[in-house]
Amino acid sequence: MPRRRPTRFRPDSLARLRTRVAALERDKACAQARLDSVLSLTADYLWEQDTELRFSYISPTYERLTGLKVSSLLGQRREFGDRYDARTEVWVTYEKCTAAREPFHDLDFAITAAEGQRRYIRVSGEPIFDGNGGFAGYRGVGRDITGQALNEQRIEQLANLDSLTGLPNRSTFLLELQHALARAERNGEPCALCLIDLDRFKVVNDTLGHAAGDELLRTMALRLRKALRSSDLLARLGGDEFVVLLEGGDEGLGFTRVTDKLLAALGEPVVMQQRSFHVSGSIGLSVYPQDARDAAGLLQCADAAMYHAKGSGRNNAQFYTADLADRTARQFALENELRRALVNDEFVLHYQPRIALAANRMVSCEALVRWQHPERGLVPPAEFIPVAEDSGLIVAIGRWVIQAACRQIDTWRRAGLPPPPVAVNLSARQFASDTLIDDFVDALRLYEVLPSQLEIEITESALMADPDRAQRVLQEFARLGLRIAIDDFGTGYSSLSYLKRFPAHLVKIDRSFIRGLPQDGDDVIITQAVIAMAHSLGLAVVAEGVETVEQLTLLRQLGCDEVQGYYFDRPLPAAQLAERIVQARGVAAA
Secondary structure (H helix, E strand, O other): OOOOOOOOOOHHHHHHHHHHHHHHHHHHHHHHHHHHHHHHOOOEEEEEEOOOOEEEEEOOHHHHHHOOOHHHHOOOEOOOOOOEOOOHHHHHHHHHHHHOOOOEEEEEEEEEOOOOOEEEEEEEEEEEEOOOOOEEEEEEEEEEOHHHHHHHHHHHHHHHEOOOOOOEOHHHHHHHHHHHHHHHHHHOOOEEEEEEEEOOHHHHHHHHOHHHHHHHHHHHHHHHHHHOOOOOEEEEEEOOEEEEEEEOOOOOHHHHHHHHHHHHHHHOOEEEOOEEEOOOEEEEEEEEOOOOOOHHHHHHHHHHHHHHHHHOOOOOEEEOOHHHHHHHHHHHHHHHHHHHHHHHOOEEEEEEEEEEOOOOEEEEEEEEEEEEEOOOEEEOHHHHHHHHHHHOHHHHHHHHHHHHHHHHHHHHHHOOOOOOOEEEEEOHHHHOOOOHHHHHHHHHHHOOOOHHHEEEEEEHHHHHOOHHHHHHHHHHHHHHOOEEEEEEEOOOOOOHHHHOOOOOOEEEEOHHHHOOOOOOHHHHHHHHHHHHHHHHOOOEEEEEOOOOHHHHHHHHHHOOOEEEOOOOOOOEEHHHHHHHHHHHHOOOOO
16 A cells, blocks of 8 residues: 655645734734723623633723723732732632532622722622533623712611711610620620710700700710720710720729729810810719620610719719619609699799898898699709709799799789899709890899899809800890899809909809808818909809808908808798898888
8 A cells, every 4th residue: 555645834835824823813813802892881891710710801891990900910810919808708609609610690899909999899700611511710790889889888887877976876886785795794704884974065055056066076976985995885875975885894993994084085175166165974884794684774774873973963973773773763753743843833932031241131032942742742952953954944944933033023012012132043054045035034024023133143163164155145134234143152163264254243152161161271261262352353242051150250250241041041931031021121011
């Protein structure tokens, strides 16, 4: 059999082959260019991976979306470097599907784009198999969902964070508290809640407006955050209430140190609208597991302790004790009864005479509200006034006092008695009311009472909550013709620079200094200094709480103008005070 000659490629055949290959390459390049051009017009990008899940193709749209060079990604796996955010739930699904050679859909990855910004892409893919059924890789599509993802994050923040302060909100805090209680039970360690309520927040809010109130809340949130450890959870429950979750530590000293820091942070002056405000805080603490073993119980206990802190003078912290629950229940019941008392007109005024030392006779009196309860009789002011303050009912009660004082002046006048000037006390919340001036004007007009027959008493601390506004309000009172007394003088700022700003007529030395006279040398010095300071400004001085002849004698020697106290009279009903008017003026009773 003859042997076949080997086929030889002629030079012209090799050239034609090379030309053919070049044409195929050009056609392939053109086809790829056309594909890339078409894909660049879409919002999605295409990608392919080889059997090792390394990228073998990524369409140009990816580069436009992320700024990342496609050439730098080819040959890399999806999880290369730190470009992808390895969020557990996404990667578990991705790795599970690719290991099983199954398709995956709508997996959201967070990546770091070329300029460092965060972008989010949504990827779907399916496995590729060759003609023999062998695995050849993956292909799929991706889409930029950054806008959607950011919107979802904002919605989540709105659901979980307080929009004003950026702190966790109530629902988020309660969820974290549940986790903390579970940890505390496992580890056998205590944890504590600190419920914080801002003192005098309503004064700022009512005085400067809600924008200033919002600014104050943001400021206090920052201060509280700086005073805490990074591991402590701070949240805003709503209004002017914040709450802190403290984990670990002991049940006494460790938690007390934290509250001391919080109180110090809250107590710093706040400057807003070129004014300085002093806003403190009242803190109630409850401890797991001794006070309660669930979230609702701990919050309830902390709330009771916080109200106890307010009732103890504010600007302090109190631990929950078992008797506070009953006390809180009584306070809520008392608040409801106070509301009914306003409707049913159960309040009465008693009057305590003020005695001029030079003339040794009554020259005025102070109106003091009493609650004539239909079942319990006369309720002491110390029992219901703090509840009225906390609930805001003190404003309505104060308005009633103004009306009742003017009505009583008119009654005495119609009975033929020359009525003495009557002083009414203004609470801090009442002083911040926008209707305060109108309340006085309306009462004076209704009962045809001369302004000189009415006097207002306002404490130093109430004035200094907002000195600028206090100055404007007191000037308006002075223009109306009302006398102004600064009450409890000596317990607050007692500064000459502050005192001379206000158009006051007299100051009342707080009874806490009078009580120690004449034995306590410090009280003697303070009393003497207050009298001298007031007289230097042309102000009269009244000493409260005078109970002994020794006190009275010393006050005469120090030059005090008027005195008031049990040495002369307790607060009297209107009928008994009428008898004192007769004695003081020598007028026969009608």
